[in-house]
Amino acid sequence: MIKHISHIGIAVKDLDAGIALYEKLGLKLESIEEVPSQKVKVAFFPCGDTRIELLAPTAKDSPVAKYIETKGEGVQHIAFAVDDLPAELQKAESSEIRLIDKEPRPGAHGADIAFLHPKSTLGVLIEFCKEKH
Amino acid sequence: MIKHISHIGIAVKDLDAGIALYEKLGLKLESIEEVPSQKVKVAFFPCGDTRIELLAPTAKDSPVAKYIETKGEGVQHIAFAVDDLPAELQKAESSEIRLIDKEPRPGAHGADIAFLHPKSTLGVLIEFCKEKH
Numbered sequence: 704m705i706k707h708i709s710h711i712g713i714a715v716k717d718l719d720a721g722i723a724l725y726e727k728l729g730l731k732l733e734s735i736e737e738v739p740s741q742k743v744k745v746a747f748f749p750c751g752d753t754r755i756e757l758l759a760p761t762a763k764d765s766p767v768a769k770y771i772e773t774k775g776e777g778v779q780h781i782a783f784a785v786d787d788l789p790a791e792l793q794k795a796e797s798s799e800i801r802l803i804d805k806e807p808r809p810g811a812h813g814a815d816i817a818f819l820h821p822k823s824t825l826g827v828l829i830e831f832c833k834e835k836h
Numbered sequence: 837m838i839k840h841i842s843h844i845g846i847a848v849k850d851l852d853a854g855i856a857l858y859e860k861l862g863l864k865l866e867s868i869e870e871v872p873s874q875k876v877k878v879a880f881f882p883c884g885d886t887r888i889e890l891l892a893p894t895a896k897d898s899p900v901a902k903y904i905e906t907k908g909e910g911v912q913h914i915a916f917a918v919d920d921l922p923a924e925l926q927k928a929e930s931s932e933i934r935l936i937d938k939e940p941r942p943g944a945h946g947a948d949i950a951f952l953h954p955k956s957t958l959g960v961l962i963e964f965c966k967e968k969h
Contacts, residue, residue, distance in 0.1 A: 705862045707884025711844065711914060715958050724958055727931040728916070729838045729924075750916070751840025752884045776959035778911040781844060783861070783883070791862075798860040825848050825857055826909035 705791075709784035709814070709832040710747075710754040714767050715776055718759035722746050725755060738811050743767050745811050756811070780818070782830035788815050791831050795819060807833065838924075842917035842947070842965040843880075843887040847900050848909055851892035855879050858888060871944050876900050878944050889915075889944070913951070915963035921948050924964050928952060940966065 715721035722732055730748040737744050742765030748755040758779060760768035770779050785791045788807045796802055801820035810816035813835035821828045848854035855865055863881040870877050875898030881888040891912060893901035903912050918924045921940045929935055934953035943949035946968035954961045 705883060708841070708844070708886055711841070711911075713958075713960060721958060727933065728928070728962070750838060751886065753841055753886060774907075777954075778844075778914065778960060781911065795861070800860065821910075824861075825846075825854060827846060827911060829861070 704786050705783045706786060707784050708753040709782040709830075709834060710756040711778060712756045712758050712780040712782065712830070713777065714770050714774075714779040715757050715759050716771060718744050718746055718757060721757040721759065725757065730755060736811050737761065740809070741766060747812075780828040780830050782816070782832040784834050785831045786833075788817060788831055788833040792817055795831075800824065837919050838916045839919060840917050841886040842915040842963075842967055843889040844911060845889045845891050845913040845915065845963070846910065847903050847907075847912040848890050848892050849904060851877050851879055851890060854890040854892065858890065863888060869944050870894065873942070874899060880945075913961040913963050915949070915965040917967050918964045919966075921950060921964055921966040925950055928964075933957065 725748050726732060730750055733747040733749050735746050742760060742762040743758045744761055746757040758767045792802060801823040803820050804817035807815040807817050815833040817831050819829045858881050859865060863883055866880040866882050868877065868879050875893060875895040876891045877894055879890040891900045925935060934956040936953050937950035940948035940950050948966040950964050952962045
C-alpha cells in the first residue's frame, strides 16, 4: 500500500544554488547526505509529510548527471512510501509494469528503494521506498 | 509560509491511460475536473497530505499539450500550498524570482494559484496555491 509521497527528487547542477533557492522559497534544509552508489549529494527539505530532495551529481557518469545532460535540471523522480516493498514490486510486475530494480536496494536515509521503468509509467520515474522510521 | 505540497502536476496524453496506471499503483481516483481556462482535464489522486494531479490537454494549444510536445509526458509542475498567496508572491519577487503570474488567478478545486518562472527556479515549474478548504 502507498502511504504517502516519501519525496520528490529534483536534479540540480549545483547543490548550493539549489539549497539557496529552496531556502528563499521558505523551506528549511534538514540535512545533506552523499550516496556514493548513486554518485550524488542530496539535500533534504521536509515539506508536510513529504520532502524535496535536491540531487546533485558528484561525477560525470552519475545517473543524475546523465539526466541533466539529456533533460536539463528539474523533477527527476517521485518516490512513494510503501509499507511492504517486495509485495509492491510483485504487484507492479503482475500489472505488467516494468521494473528497473527487481529487488530492493539501499537508498538515502537508510531506506530500501526500487525504481519502476518510466517507459511503463507514462514518462515519470517512480520509486517505491520503504522508509526506515 | 509553505504548509505542504498541494499537488504534483503530471502531464499525460490520455487521461484514461493515466488513471488506469495510478489505480494500478494503488492510488484511488478522487474526482475529475475540467479547467477550461487552462484547456485541461484533471484527475485527482489524494496521497498523504498531497495529491497527484494528472493533466490531459483538451486542445492542441493547451499549455499542457505544448509541454508534452517539447518535453514528453512527465512531471509538469509542483504546487506548494501557502497561507497567504499575495505575500508569498511579493516575497518571491523581492528575492529576484521571476513570476509568471503577478496576481493570483483561479485554479482547479476553487483554489487561487500563481506560477513562478522555471528560468528562476532551476527548471522546475513551481505553483503557489491557496487552497479553498
